[in-house]
């Protein structure tokens with residue numbers, strides 16, 4: 001069952017007497033539209049080394065922003081890091097699977113004439129493969145080549161302006177608190193965290209200030225959440 005976090009319950013009751021209009025939904029790709037196949041912890045360790053990985057992890061309880069950490073490395077070291085990341089992503093592509101409920105949710109959004117966009121920190125090649133393999137198209141679909149990337153609100157604001165809608169008429173859905181929810185919040189959009197395993201209920205996240213507006217454990221919970229909390233009339 002979809003849960004509404006306490007923060008929004010309060011806001012919704014006092015400041016939003018009518019249901020908000022929803023004109024678009026923007027999805028993260030890896031772990032949201034596709035089943036998680038990339039072992040991010042192993043990837044970070046391979047890039048950073050064990051000691052550095054542990055140090056950075058301790059300093060960043062909500063998660064490591066690997067692209068940010070390598071941004072200021074020397075060109076040679078950075079090149080090697082990008083190759084390691086690309087290697088993990090490539091292995092992920094071979095086992096790519098669509099997330100249960102994703103196709104049905106897209107059908108629901110299409111029926112309601114709600115736009116669908118995509119923002120990923122993965123490369124364009126992976127987005128192209130995703131589009132081809134599953135026959136679902138998202139537009140705009142922004143990949144790592146679009147700068148700045150998530151958690152910067154830039155890509156989401158870009159999509160809103162391409163759609164000619166306001167950020168508060170859009171929902172960002174993703175499985176990463178630090179990237180997807182942060183990007184959505186900073187842009188002023190609604191946010192929905194997909195937490196299939198309940199990992200965000202762990203005490204590690206108790207002191208993390210960032211909270212999504214909604215949290216679901218499956219994409220199949222999203223329709224009822226949208227119908228209950230939003231005005232979906234075209």
Ligand SMILES: [Mg+2]
Pocket residue numbers: 028029030031032174175176
């Ligand atoms: Mg993800």
